[in-house]
Amino acid sequence: MSEYNVLIVEDSPTMRQLIAFALKRIRGVRIVEANDGVDGLKKLSAERFDLILTDINMPIMDGLKLVSLVRNDANYKNIPIVVITTEGAQEDRERALTLGANDYITKPIQPTKILEVAKGLLRIV
Amino acid sequence: MQKDDDRLTSRGEEFLQVFKKGAEFTQDLMRENERLRYRLLELEKTPSPGGGDPPAQEVRRLSERIADLEAEKQEILDRIRQVEEENHDFAARYLEIEDENNNLANLYIASYQLHSTLDFCEVLQIITEIIINLIGAEEFAILLLDEKSDELQAVATEGVEREQIPVVRLGKGVIGQVAQSGENHFVSDVDDYQRDFLSPMVCIPLKIKEHVIGVLAIYKLLVQKKEFAPVDYELFTLLAGHAATAIFSSRLYSDSERKLSTIQGFIDLLTK
Numbered sequence: 001m002s003e004y005n006v007l008i009v010e011d012s013p014t015m016r017q018l019i020a021f022a023l024k025r026i027r028g029v030r031i032v033e034a035n036d037g038v039d040g041l042k043k044l045s046a047e048r049f050d051l052i053l054t055d056i057n058m059p060i061m062d063g064l065k066l067v068s069l070v071r072n073d074a075n076y077k078n079i080p081i082v083v084i085t086t087e088g089a090q091e092d093r094e095r096a097l098t099l100g101a102n103d104y105i106t107k108p109i110q111p112t113k114i115l116e117v118a119k120g121l122l123r124i125v
Numbered sequence: 126m127q128k129d130d131d132r133l134t135s136r137g138e139e140f141l142q143v144f145k146k147g148a149e150f151t152q153d154l155m156r157e158n159e160r161l162r163y164r165l166l167e168l169e170k171t172p173s174p175g176g177g178d179p180p181a182q183e184v185r186r187l188s189e190r191i192a193d194l195e196a197e198k199q200e201i202l203d204r205i206r207q208v209e210e211e212n213h214d215f216a217a218r219y220l221e222i223e224d225e226n227n228n229l230a231n232l233y234i235a236s237y238q239l240h241s242t243l244d245f246c247e248v249l250q251i252i253t254e255i256i257i258n259l260i261g262a263e264e265f266a267i268l269l270l271d272e273k274s275d276e277l278q279a280v281a282t283e284g285v286e287r288e289q290i291p292v293v294r295l296g297k298g299v300i301g302q303v304a305q306s307g308e309n310h311f312v313s314d315v316d317d318y319q320r321d322f323l324s325p326m327v328c329i330p331l332k333i334k335e336h337v338i339g340v341l342a343i344y345k346l347l348v349q350k351k352e353f354a355p356v357d358y359e360l361f362t363l364l365a366g367h368a369a370t371a372i373f374s375s376r377l378y379s380d381s382e383r384k385l386s387t388i389q390g391f392i393d394l395l396t397k
Contacts, residue, residue, distance in 0.1 A: 014238045014254040021230045086257060086347060106349050108261035111227045 003028030004122050005047060009040035009054035010084070011067060015109065019053055019084070022111035023118055037061025041069065049079055051121055053114070056085035056096070064099055071100030080121035084109065228356040231259050232363055239371040243378040248371045249281040253343075255364065257283060259356050261350035262343045264320070267331075268307045269372070270304055270340035276290055277304055277340060284345060290322055303328040304337050309361060318346050329351075329361045331369035337370050 006023055008031060011034045020031045032049070034040035036058045044052075052070065056063040063083055070076045083096040086107045093104045103117050235255045242248060249267060256262045264284030270275040277300060279290035296305045300323065303310050310328040312318045318326040325342035332338070341364060 012254045012258065013241075014234060015258050017234045017238065018231065018258065021234065086263070107258050107347065108350060109258055111131060111230060112223065 004050045005030050005032065006051045006053065006118070007034060007040060007043055007049045008032045009037060009052065009058070009063065011035055011055060011058045015055065015084070018109055018111070019114055020023065022109075022114040023053075025115055026118065026122070026124060028086050037066035037069075038052060040066055043075055044070070044079075049076075051080050051082070053082045053084060053118070056083055056092070064096060067096060067099045067101050082117055082121065181207060224356075228359060231356060232359060235259060235360060235363055235393065236367050239367045243375050245372070245375040245379045248368075248375045251371075252364065253281055253283050255360070255368075256341070256343070257347075260343075260353075260360055260371070261347045262327075262345070263347045264345035265325075265341065265343040267292055267339065267341055268293065268300065268304075269331075270295065270337060280339075285322075290342075293323065299324040299328055300340055300342055304328050304340050305333055307329075307337050309365075311353075315346065325335050327361070329365050331372065332365050333369045338373055341365075 004026060006029055008016050008019050008023075010033070016033050020033070023029055023031055032043050032047075034043045037054070038061045040052070040054065041061075052066075054063040054066055063085070065084065067081055070079065070081060077100075078090065080102040081100065082103045082105060083093065083101040084105045084107065085096075096104055102121055105113055105117060181208075228379045238255070238347060239248065242251070252267060258267055262283070265282070266279045266285065266287070267281040268279050268290065270277050275295040277293040277295065279287045282290060293300045293304075295384070297300050299310055307330045309330070310325075312326045322342075325344050326346075327341075327343040329341040330337045331340060341361075
């Protein structure tokens with residue numbers, strides 16, 4: 001039985017692998033991967049998640065739309081969301097946070113940063 | 126007269142009685158005095174636990190013990206200081222190892238992804254992802270060398286249109302020289318760099334052993350990427366070798382698939 005279920009929504013397999021590598025250092029973590037926002041919502045409906053990490057720029061449904069849908073759904077609205085994107089501009093950060101994202105990580109990805117943010121939102125000391 | 130004599134005798138006896146009692150009392154006092162003097166001498170000979178001066182031998186023994194304990198205390202303090210220094214070293218080493226671990230993970234993932242497909246377009250896509258996600262470049266191009274014309278032409282770009290990247294002859298300009306020499310090119314100051322499609326800030330030859338098949342040219346880094354980290358140079362080295370192999374293999378595979386399809390078409394024509 002996993003202690004923490006984490007959903008990674010990212011179209012790039014390289015990024016998914018890199019994020020998963022960082023998160024696997026958390027004891028008892030189970031990772032589920034989704035290719036885009038639609039796939040992410042499908043996976044969300046199948047089981048309970050403790051954290052969502054999503055890219056912004058994705059085909060079919062982008063990360064901002066996913067954040068908005070999750071925050072407006074009574075079943076998922078309390079799941080912490082971390083947005084990962086190439087955009088470092090303040091306005092993108094603010095947009096994601098306004099829509100309901102809990103935190104924001106910019107590329108290039110640092111595994112230590114992912115781990116730090118995930119641990120904080122999962123309330124792991 | 127007789128009466129006076131009797132009174133005098135009686136008073137003399139009374140005086141004598143008093144004198145005897147005084148003598149007895151004095152003797153008692155002298156005995157008590159003697160006893161107390163003897164007791165005092167005894168007490169002076171016996172060392173008292175609560176007070177008085179301890180014998181010199183005991184003082185020396187205690188002084189030596191104090192000196193030993195002081196030395197031991199100093200030794201323990203030195204050891205604590207040494208352990209604290211070691212702890213600092215271990216903490217610093219832990220961070221270094223953590224960094225190395227992350228860097229190795231980046232390199233492993235890049236290498237794993239590069240060799241995960243034989244599709245030419247997918248290989249280019251993976252190289253693009255590595256450059257964006259692991260190195261943090263915003264504008265770049267992958268140019269491949271046409272060995273018949275000795276020209277380098279962009280096959281994939283990010284942040285710029287492919288048409289914006291000029292065709293470069295082998296040996297000409299920074300890109301041509303990198304392709305000819307097989308040596309990496311980095312500008313000395315990333316901050317001062319002005320975009321020039323013929324002279325990128327970073328130009329890495331894509332090599333199979335010493336054979337250059339193309340170059341990677343970077344023109345702009347992501348806004349939050351201020352400078353190159355040591356792992357970036359490792360990634361460039363990895364890209365130079367593994368990306369070249371992956372591109373070369375996928376091109377060979379695509380060509381062979383195309384030829385196989387053509388041959389199969391001929392066979393089908395002949396056998397029908």
